[in-house]
Amino acid sequence: MTTAIIGTGGLGSVIARRLASGGETLRLSSADKESARRLAAEIGRAAVVAVDNSDALQGTDAVVLSLRFAALEGVIGEIADSLTDKLVVVPSNPLATDAQGNVVRLLPKGQSSGEVVAGWLPTGAHLAMAFGTMSANLFESSSNRSPEPAVLFYVTDDNRAGKQVERLIRMACFEPVKVGGLEQSGRLEVGGDLHDLVVGPAEALSLIGGT
Numbered sequence: 001m002t003t004a005i006i007g008t009g010g011l012g013s014v015i016a017r018r019l020a021s022g023g024e025t026l027r028l029s030s031a032d033k034e035s036a037r038r039l040a041a042e043i044g045r046a047a048v049v050a051v052d053n054s055d056a057l058q059g060t061d062a063v064v065l066s067l068r069f070a071a072l073e074g075v076i077g078e079i080a081d082s083l084t085d086k087l088v089v090v091p092s093n094p095l096a097t098d099a100q101g102n103v104v105r106l107l108p109k110g111q112s113s114g115e116v117v118a119g120w121l122p123t124g125a126h127l128a129m130a131f132g133t134m135s136a137n138l139f140e141s142s143s144n145r146s147p148e149p150a151v152l153f154y155v156t157d158d159n160r161a162g163k164q165v166e167r168l169i170r171m172a173c174f175e176p177v178k179v180g181g182l183e184q185s186g187r188l189e190v191g192g193d194l195h196d197l198v199v200g201p202a203e204a205l206s207l208i209g210g211t
């Protein structure tokens with residue numbers, strides 16, 4: 001199947017490599033296209049560079065918006081017409097760096113980034129917050145762990161999005177575990193209790209309160 005990846009920086013490039021090595025075909029887009037071109041050249045036949053963000057969605061089943069949180073709403077507005085019936089995967093943490101170089105949360109304490117992103121999406125898009133639960137380096141090194149696969153946590157309010165994101169998570173050689181609905185997205189973010197954890201399925205279920 002084919003997935004669009006919009007944003008081919010530190011995290012998007014790692015997601016793209018993992019999905020391509022699992023057998024997914026990719027359409028890549030970035031702000032000036034240079035990083036997308038370099039990545040496509042590295043991945044080879046499984047990846048093409050789209051003309052622009054809307055073109056990246058042509059013929060795809062899903063899109064990963066691997067963008068800084070501040071860029072998300074604008075890009076979603078640009079591609080909104082193409083998002084009907086698509087899985088939209090958002091790994092963004094709601095963070096930015098202020099003028100003093102400090103990392104700040106862009107949303108009030110307790111406000112869920114998943115619910116905010118859902119409010120930006122058009123009706124008919126299927127949102128899952130996933131793939132941003134580990135630093136890019138940890139994500140890369142934890143993929144395809146053996147003998148027990150590492151878990152990638154996700155949240156969604158949408159059953160169809162859940163099934164589809166689980167396929168992508170397995171494609172990236174992780175075991176998917178749903179934490180809950182979008183209101184739980186803070187648990188996956190930098191500073192959340194499930195961020196940057198490398199655990200197997202049994203430990204993951206006990207951490208989220210399952211059996």
Ligand SMILES: NC(=O)c1ccc[n+]([C@@H]2O[C@H](COP(=O)([O-])OP(=O)(O)OC[C@H]3O[C@@H](n4cnc5c(N)ncnc54)[C@H](OP(=O)(O)O)[C@@H]3O)[C@@H](O)[C@H]2O)c1
Binds near residue numbers: 010029030036091137
């Ligand atoms: N890096 C990590 O370890 C990590 C881990 C977990 C979660 N995350 C989250 O993942 C998100 C991405 O982080 P990152 O570190 O990958 O950021 P990054 O290295 O700055 O990459 C951002 C990407 O977005 C692209 N972009 C910016 N504006 C765009 C636009 N209008 N249209 C299309 N593409 C656009 C940039 O294009 P150019 O390449 O052309 O500049 C770049 O490829 C963030 O929200 C972050 O919180 C990151």
